[in-house]
Amino acid sequence: MDIQSIKVACSGCNLRELCLPMGLKPQELEHLDQIISNRRRIKRGASLFSAGEAFTALYAVRSGFFKTCITSADGRDQVTGFQMMGEIIGMDGIVHDQHACDAIALEDAEVCVLPFDRIEQLSREFSALQHHVHKIMSREIVRDQGVMLLLGTMRAEERLAAFLLNLVQRLHARGFSQSELVLRMTREEIGSYLGMKLETVSRTFSRFMEDGIIDVRQRYVLIKDTQALERLVNPPMRN
Known part of the structure; x- marks a missing residue:
């Protein structure tokens, strides 16, 4: 994995309206800019994170495509989702402080790293950010329910x-x-x-x-x- 510590300004990102809440004040955006201090480049076929790995951050996809998958008891890979630019991945790690699936790049990709402890801290200070995090979680639940409907009926x-x-x-x-x-x-x-x-x-x-x-x-x-x-x-x- 090629990791570059490059400053990424949320305020100037053309994907901010997709992965960040609208209506943040300039001071609040500045705080976010300080938190999201690096981005990672992942080559096609490489893992962003793997099942069992310690959970430390969420990732906003800047470019490229990912798949998330789990390995079944008999060793088969089961794809659980596809993620694209402007979407957040890594929520699976929140519940047990470790990732439950693998996230693999389907093409050369780039993500912004959002350290979760800092996001939690800021969420308590900025209601707009807290609401947005809850919204992302809710969207994941709805998407999972949609997949269950697909597979079941x-x-x-x-x-x-x-x-x-x-x-x-x-x-x-x-x-x-x-x-x-x-x-x-x-x-x-x-x-x-x-x-x-x-x-x-x-x-x-x-x-x-x-x-x-x-x-x-x-x-x-x-x-x-x-x-x-x-x-x-x-x-x-x-x-």
């Missing part, structure tokens, strides 16, 4: 449709296209996350292409019919 087509819609919506919030995306994860990793076999993932992608819903060229995906994906996830009510 949805067919393969519905799972993949929901996954693509969620991914493109998150990317669009960061200024990217509403209909085009590059998959940073493999189809096997998608299958692990969605509880689907690799063959099922590939077959479902092919079916979407045959139906004219998407176009796929290796990892490039063009969503040609967003409404068709939405209908799969939320089918119209029948009279």
Whole structure:
């Protein structure tokens, strides 16, 4: 892991509205600037943190893509999430003071380090920051519940449709296209996350292409019919 102690000013970061609360006063932003004193660069395939490692910080993704995964009792890796720029990772370590999963870079990435003890201290002083931390935690809970719904009640087509819609919506919030995306994860990793076999993932992608819903060229995906994906996830009510 390549660690660089480089000053990162939150006040000048173009991702601040995604990972930091709005409405902080200049003095409060200055305090945050002092806390977030370094960033880390992680090469593709390298770990940001590993299961069992002591929890000391949260990480705001500045660039790149990550996957979080746990190793099952039989030695298989189970993907638990995908994280992109502007998102916070590392919350899994709060409850037991050690990380419960591995966070692995899917491409060369960079994160801002947020020492948790300092974040806790500032949260008690600045209500806006405390509210934002609670909001991030709540978002993680809601996301976990959404994944449970995917795995528990949805067919393969519905799972993949929901996954693509969620991914493109998150990317669009960061200024990217509403209909085009590059998959940073493999189809096997998608299958692990969605509880689907690799063959099922590939077959479902092919079916979407045959139906004219998407176009796929290796990892490039063009969503040609967003409404068709939405209908799969939320089918119209029948009279």
